[in-house]
Amino acid sequence: MIRFFPESALQQLEFEKVKTLLAEYCRTEYAKHKASNLRIHTKKEFIETELQQTNEYKMLLQGGQYFPNDFSHNISKELKLLSIPGAVLSGEQFLLVKKLAENTGNIFRWFDKDRRIAYPALTKVVSDSYYEKTIVELINEVLDETGSVKDSASDALADIRMKLYRKRNELRRVFDKIVGKLNKLGVLADIEESFMNGRRVLAVFAEQKRQIKGVLHGESDSRRTTFIEPEETTELNNDIFSLENEESKEVYRILRKLTEQLNMYASLLKIYFDIAGEFDFINAKAKLAIAVGGNYPMLFDKAHVKLINAYHPLLLLYNQNNNKPTIPVNLSLNDKSRILVISGPNAGGKTVTLKTAGLLQLMLQSGLLVPVHPDSEMGIFKQIMIHIGDTQSLEFELSTYSSHLKNMKHFMENANGRTLFFIDELGSGSDPNLGGAFAEVIMEELAHKHSFGIVTTHYLNLKVMANKVPGIINGAMQFDEKNLLPMYKLIVGKPGSSYTFSIAERIGLEKRLIDKARTLVDEDHFRLDKLLNTAESDLQQIEKKEKELHRLLKENERLKKEMEQVLNKERHQQQVELLKQQNKITEDRLAYLKDMDRKLKALVHEWKRSDKKEEVMKQMNALLFDQRQKQVAEKKDKKLDEKFQETGGEIKPGVKVKMLKNRQVGVVKEIRGKNAVVQLGVIPITIGLSDLVVVVDKADETT
DSSP states (O other), X not given: OOEEESTXXXXXXXXXXXXXXXXXXXXXXXXXXXXXXXXXXXXXXXHHHHHHHHHHHHHHHHTTOXXXXXXXXXXXXXXXXXXXXXXXXXXXXHHHHHHHHHHHHHHHHHSOHHHHHHOHHXXXXXXXXXXOTHHHHHHHHHBOTTSOXXXXXXXXXXXXXXXXXXXXXXXXXXXXXXXXXXXXXTOXXXXXXXXXXXXXXXXXEGGGGGGXXXXXXXXXXXXXXXXXXXXXXXXXXXXXXXXXXXXXXXXXXXXXXXXXXXXXXXXXXXXXXXXXXXXXHHHHHHHXXXXXXXXXXXXXXXXXXXXXXXXXXXXXXXXXXXXXXXOOEEEEEOSSEEEEEEEOOTTSSHHHHHHHHHHXXXXXXXXXXXXXXXXXXXXXXXXXXXXXXXOOBTTTTBOHHHHHHHHHHHHHHHOOTTEEEEESSTTTTSOHHHHHHHHHHHHHHHHHTTOEEEEEOOOHHHHHHHTTSTEEEEEEEEEETTTTXXXXXXXXXXXXXXXXXXXXXXXXXXXXHHHHHHHHXXXXXXXXXXXXXXXXXXXXXXXXXXXXXXXXXXXXXXXHHHHHHHHHHHHHHHHHXXXXXXXXXXXXXXXXXXXXXXXXXXHHHHHHHOSOHHHHHHHHHXXXXXXXXXXXXXXXXXXXXXXXXXXXXXXXXXXXXXXXXXXXXXXXXXXXXXXXXXXXTTEEEEEEGGGEEEEXXXXXHHO
């Protein structure tokens, strides 16, 4: 178990309030007892199991899944009686035992093969037990749904109840006959009959009582009515009374036998009771986690704290109820930065930050999900020490500072590498110079002990030493100097100003008094505080610019994505057009082949019928070879079209021309009447001007 100092540490960190809040979500006494006595573990396996169980149940609740744990009765007494030899449970008590067994059966059926894999931590609750259906079967054999013993529970009971049925019917007939007779005589009161001492009696006017023979059972308060059992029904009432007595004895015997039969399952039923309570407790923890935004951070078996967007759960709930925002805390304590010194103005959130870290650590080690970002990292500490507020002790006649030093003595003597401490206003209550000196000594000693902690202070010397002593770092609560409002935001890595003179100026204190106060302050001290003011103001401006930069980067990223979508759409459109062109070429080719096939089939048919087969063969050769020449010509034209562009114009020496018949390109050397001499490679040829057309290189045309 974890150790605390002082004894009131849990109250000071408000852990008791969290336990009370948790208990409100519990339905069973078992779960309420566990919540009120919430254990704070130091072993990772215990903490991990409880966190996983809570997280799995939280996922069930958020997913709207039903978990069949509906039993909430406290039957500790019944289960204890069940284990005592000779004890007898009533029918109503057996019904509660039956409900517990049925509840357990529903739970075991819920944990099928798939759910045992999906929810391994919750499965651990039932992993060492089993469901025994005999318990419900034994109770059902004896009791009906109202808890009454069935007639079929024994032959003797069935016989007794049959006799009772007959006797009661006989009594009713006789009694009704007497009432009818006496009504005619006018001796019965308005109510006519009643029951006294378990027997059916007549309600007779007091002055007429001597006219009826029977047993007097009593009178009304006014003594105007007398209750008489007629002598005709006395024997029948005696028989019924005797049979009812026999029935009670037989019912008792049957219930006792049933108790003995279930005695062997007493320990198993106790386990069922604990299982129902345990799931109720886990359910309460999950509901609390949902209420405060609890998550499962990464857990380490060492001293370690890395809180991302952490909230004080009680403050968060309070602000939610009042529609107020809550500023999250971000801080980190590790091997290199073990102690955080937080400075800043009063009411700026220093103590809240300190309490947030302390309370979340206690909650985590109790198996409760904590309101932090899931990427947060939290370790395990074996000792928590706290010093918050005025700890003056009247009992020991100690002043505030004496009590402070006494606590610090305990801190320094007992702190170690698995200690997490919290000190609010270190060194306060004494002379600033002397108190500050002692505070430095205390800080250095705790740093040398490798303990982890958070310290709040106004002392400048502690702010200065923080970044000099290994393991100690500065932190500051931001303050809006312009509007004199705290921002409740922690900035790690720099000290903060107390804004003493700024606040005095803003509230309108006389400048003469402020200047006088400044003269009384050490110049270096004043300059440092002013420097901190300026540094924090500059930092706030940098943060604003950084936020704007992040906004612009996000906007740029959005525009980039939109541009990529447009480009992708354009590429897709181009691809579609290319496919359309390819499909068109294929369609033209298919049409050509179909036409050729049709023509060839017609020629073959003609060849078979005709006597002039040579003529048909010529037509076939012309069809085949002319088409091939046409294809070759088309290929040549395509190549030429890729290289040259027809421009037309005057044909003269020096220009390039294309020959229309043989589809070759050459250069005109000279003009001879209606002919031109064209140089093709190394050979000059003469060709008519009408068979030529002027062309240019496509590359030249582009330039």
